[in-house]
Amino acid sequence: MTQVLFDYTRQDASGASRIEHAWARVPRAPAPAERAALKNRAKALLAEHGAVLVAHYYVDGDLQDLAQETGGCVADSLEMARFGRDHAAETLVVAGVRFMGETAKILSPHKRVLMPDLEATCSLDLGCPPDEFAAFCDAHPDRKVVVYANTSAAVKARADWMVTSSCALAIVGHLHERGERVLWAPDKHLGRYIQAQTGADMLMWNGACIVHDEFRGLELELLRREHPDAMVLVHPESPQSVVTQADVVGSTSQLLKAVVDGTAREYIVATDNGMFHRMRQLAPGKALIEAPTAGKSATCKSCAHCPWMAMNATQGLIKCLETGRGEIRVAEPTRTKALGCIDRMLAFVAANPAALAQPQRGFVRNLGSA
């Protein structure tokens, strides 16, 4: 077990921000022979408990493979939410971070939702404390409150809309067309990208993802010179200096599609490198290059991999099924209140499937549109 320490930004109700410290415990990687035995044990337990595994693209490759091989899913947070809600299994095991387990429980209160490690969280969630956020909303009652999925159930309970990076652009664009002003939380980079694309009036919370915030524009420029034909794929939680160099800006699913459908041989990818596991499986033969974090001479804080996603391991999956520990609970009335903003998003997505299919390519350098 390795303990990782890092800093994140936390805002308060007045709009002021401060730096806080957080930690994550990353389990040791099992030896190759042990991995096979662990996977077999996990498969047997999933079958024994009638459970289905719902895994995020950023978690360990063995967990992604287990989900694929046992009838579960590997997906982004939007698809994870829909899959867990619609699947018949009475036990969902969510491999990801805490807000993903909470969203599954909010949508399926009668199901048992387990997680390999309940302390796997997210800097965006930590940086947006519910009481401070509620006071901030109270100070701006004229704005529609739109929160990113990466927030606690209590923050969602205060929101009008939840969005994921797959549908954020379409939903904020829709609100803007209706003349609504938006209070956006918590990711400042994603918010700035959406504001630039839609022209919406958005008051921003000051939060950031500790992984994507580390990608650096200058280093990316240098890397692009070494790979002039590479396509640059960027998650919009990245800083503007990185997003402006992208050929495609999109959610994890949209970036995966860009690699699978793309005609280029090389791809520079600015998102968590856990994503490379599925990209390599679905687009073998294409060269994937990690976008640089923090410069070659700096001490890398994130190394482009989320320390909380790294807390998910096959050992944890086995333990939660064997012991029943790691169960997510969301108290009422928080659950019912949070359900409102999630259901609103899911209804919008169901009614507007084309909105998700559109490539998000606002700052597209090669296609020349702004």
Ligand code: SF4
């Ligand atoms: S990668 Fe970033 S946004 Fe995703 S869970 Fe980790 S800290 Fe949160």
